[in-house]
Amino acid sequence: MRSCAFLLLLLSCNALWSQDKHLLYNQRHNPQALMLNPGMAYQKTDFHIGIPLLSNIYVSLGNTDFSMDAIFNANDINANIEEVLDRMSSEDFLAFNQKLDLLHIGWRRGKRYYSAGAYQEIDAVSNFPKDLIELAYYGNAGQNRSYDLGHINTKVNTQTVFHFGINQQMNENLHLGARVKLYTSSLNARSLRNTGRFRSRTDETGLLLTQTISNLNLKFDSTGIENADELTPGNLLFGSNLGLGFDFGLSYIIDDKLEFTASLLDLGFIQFSKDTQRLTVQGYYEYEGLEIQFPDFAQGGDLVTYYQDLGDDIEEALPSETTSDAYTFVQPAKMNLGLSYRFGSVSGSYDCTLTPARERFGNQTLSLHVFSMANAGNLFYSINAMYERRFWNAFYVKASLGVDQFNRPNYGGGLALDAGKVNLFLNLDRLNNVTNLYEAKALAFQFGMNLKF
Amino acid sequence: MKYAVLFCLIILSCTDDRPLNYEDLEARPVFEFNVFQTRYSASLINAGNQSVPVPNSLRDFVDLDFFNEDFNENLVSLEFKFLAENSIDRIQQLDFIFYDANARETFRISEPIAAGAEGNPSTQEFSVVLNPLEIAQITSSVRAELLINQASSATNSGEMRLECIVEAGYLFSAE
Secondary structure, eight states: OHHHHHHHHHHTSTTTTOOOOTTTTTOTTOGGGGGTOTTOOOOOOSEEEEOTTTSOEEEEEEESSOOHHHHSSSSOHHHHHHHHHHHOOTTOEEEEEEEEEEEEEEEEETTEEEEEEEEEEEEEEEEOOHHHHHHHHHOSTTTOEEEEGGGOOEEEEEEEEEEEEEEEEOSSSEEEEEEEEEEEEEEEEEEOSOEEEEEEEEOTTSSSEEEEEEEEEEEEEEESSTTGGGOOHHHHHSOSEEEEEEEEEEEEEOSSSEEEEEEEEEEEEEEEOSSEEEEEEEEEEEEOOEEOOOOOGGGTOOOOOHHHHHHHHHHHHSOEEEEOOOEEEEOOOEEEEEEEEEESOOOSOOOTTTSOGGGGGOSEEEEEEEEEEEETTEEEEEEEEEEEEEETTTEEEEEEEEEESSOSSEEEEEEEEEETTEEEEEEEEOOTTTTOGGGOSOOEEEEEEEEEO | OHHHHHHHHHHTOOOOOOOOOOTTOEEOOEEEEEEEEEEEEHHHHHHOOSOSSSSSEEEEEEEOGGGGSGGGGGEEEEEEEEEEEEOSSSOEEEEEEEEETTSOEEEEEEEEEOOOBTTBOEEEEEEEEEOHHHHHHHTTEEEEEEEEEOSSOOOSOOEEEEEEEEEEEEOEEOO
């Protein structure tokens, strides 16, 4: 019971889906921020290494439709569910994203800073098939309507990503960076761009219902699902299907106070060719009930196998085809844009070899961050304004205020400790209802620990 | 890692003490679908399909494997709806009979359809709502028989049209 309730709580954390990590973005003292912008004006360390499995942990889970409070409140739970269903649209979705840094290192060589590592990621997005949920919840009796089967829109991918990035200061103002990624995966599923409509309407000329499935074109591609029970942790960690991708980023320091940053992440794909299964179902079918034939038994007429014949008719009208063809999975590309204004006094002393020259001009930053990502046909976006202050040249506090398509406003906060060789950070986003998660529209969490030398 | 995430979520957040009680959760979908349709002429039933030792009768059988499916354990309401349009000048006695695997009758729907005439058919709509005991009986069925007879031969004109749909209500609860 508790575990079910907690799962529902997580599922109901509206907008936890986002892979928007604006609180980490452009944190120059944090080497993990290079993963969000390989062209960031990173602090001039000689070497960094992430604590394995702890250097960057990120989890998000949620949906865009309902909170826990919408279901569990003083009203009848069934009435609440009907309200949630009534409010739901086919554009609402459920999403899960988990990322775990396995290994992350970086080193300086001349004007370049190289970084490399590997991380494991699970990403899942599924739109709520509103019409099908309503069909299952209410049934079709008395509804006299049609149901859009094209609402089925889902994809799941597990992958391990090996990456290598280069960050170079081109001149006093400009940093450029790029990262190449090798994606490996053994588990993937998707069902996108489906069409089809199930109609169930009363007929004016008789009792029989007009029941049709029309324009059906359902596609389901999967890898590793059929033999999922045979997958070992090793298979999951190092997948047999490979892909390639790139990240690009830049930082342009306009003057002592202003900086513009931008990055494009995960411009890539995975080619699934091993252990694949591709299923398609297409066609049109109209069901008018069994046509009773009254065979002439005395003349040797056989019993009619009505339901078997019905099944055969359906298979003929809605043929399915399964192949083991290869398919290409396109990664959800992400875009970050940032503009920051640095001001305030310098606190404490500086090690000029470790701190970018321009950063010495202030211990406070006001910044604006824009994020967007397209995933399974859904557009994810956010705009956040942030304020960051550095204390004692080691402790960073950051607060954000922003909007996205669901939360207006949205609050977030981050803490970072950059003392000696240790860099620790903790970011919490969607803090609007953190005092009572049942009412929370969202919550996001990120933590990491790295060593810098 | 999942424990770390759960731990952090728990210690960093609060919840009120409302009960997360979902025992009252119920889904009550009601589905409606076509069952059968048939149309026969007076001449056909006058001749009969000679399958039973009853003159002026027609019969046919339908195997019903789906009644034994697991989802029917949650069946709580069942209603058969019929539409008959008769232009044969004899009453058509309709019997829709269900049998279990031992060929024992589990449920029967009987309805006389009034005689009609060509150009002036008698139209009759009727429905049969099953009670819980009858639902339990009918879901043990594996075969249905549609038996139609008339008391004596009619003139060889007119026809009978018969349509049947069913409305099935289910209850899925969290208890």
